[in-house]
Amino acid sequence: MKIVMAIIKPFKLEEVRDALTAIGVHGLTVTEVKGYGRQKGHTEIYRGAEYAVSFLPKIKIEVAVTDDLVAKVIEAITAAARTGQIGDGKIFVSSIEKAVRIRTGETDGDAL
Secondary structure, eight states, rough: EEEEEEEEEEGGHHHHHHHHHTTTTTOEEEEEEEEETTTTOOEEETTTEEEEESSSSEEEEEEEGGGGHHHHHHHHHHHHOOSTTOOEEEEEEOSOOOBBBBTTTTTGGGGG
16 A cells, blocks of 8 residues: 655646546545745735745545555646646655554554
């Protein structure tokens, strides 16, 4: 089992969710986060004064999947989230040692 964590641009969330649903992923966790990478933020003008925005709004998506779905999930997220511009995001994959569905007590792959 793996957990796939993707940091994407906020306006791409619905496209990514639709792409994941299309490949059979029915559960995901979404968190609003702020951060920066190579973008290093940007400047904005508010009431005539210019100021730096160091942390940009992003969306973090976490999806727990079986090992056989990891490649499809990465491919779906990449295709749906890509704009071709700097700041499209990153995908990280980590192992899950154990999973338990609280309601039924199912474990590991059955719990996903």
